[in-house]
Amino acid sequence: TIEGEVIQEGDRSVTKTKSREELREAWRRLCEKAFAFAKQAGSMPAGLERLVNEVLEVKPPWQVAVRFGLRKSSKFDASFAYPNRRSDLLPGPVNYRPTVWCLIDTSGSISEEELKYFLGIAKHEARNASLRVIAWDAEDYEVLRADSPQQVARKVAAKMKGGGGTVIKPVLEKVYRLMNPGDAVIVLTDGEIFDAEKSETQEWFARVSRKAGFTMIGYTYKPVVAPGFAAAHINFNI
Secondary structure (H helix, E strand, O other): OEOOEOOOOOOOHHHHHOOHHHHHHHHHHHHHHHHHHHHHHOOOOHHHHHHHHHHOOOOOOOHHHHHHHHHHHOEEEEEOOOOOOOOOOOOEEEEEOOEEEEEEEOOOOOOHHHHHHHHHHHHHHOOOOEEEEEEEOOOEEEEEEEOOHHHHHHHHHHHOOOOOOOOOHHHHHHHHHHOOOOOEEEEEEOOOOOOOOOHHHHHHHHHHHHHOOEEEEEEOOOOOOOOOOEEEEOOOOO
């Protein structure tokens, strides 16, 4: 069935009433519902998980700026357990995966397409970093961890919460308390943030940016001015 309609082999009535694009969209929604049901049941066919992962796959147009920033937030050390190409008498470099905090706006003004695009950006960042996702609307929700792109669909997308108003100060306070110096922080929002211009919120933006190695706000509609944060417009319709 698709949206309450039963499709049988040889039945061409559906294609007469629905365009190919409408059918593709209906199948996508059906896959999402099946994915959610499979997760509740505790099992998920590998093919279905792969399909959901493809739905969430995006290439942010501002990924170069994010990657440049994350290089600065990466932490380096040295250990004799790792080889040094110059000399066996010197310790070798240890490159730690950076931690990226992705603060995703899940308020009532965020559309399904925007949320999926935000999750796609989170998935992209999980390729090269240890990802921490916090959904927020008028409050902040649990920290969701993903250490690979596959885990974004399995551990993050299925647990997103929200639908209320849009107040960012609580999640800024939370990430400031939990993050380590040098971590990267990315805020994904439509820009309609009730308290963004308040002096207390502006101070928390500044505190987070001073502690972080890289900070950015990606917005889909309204620009957000935040001390220490780079800003980038996200055109999720392309």
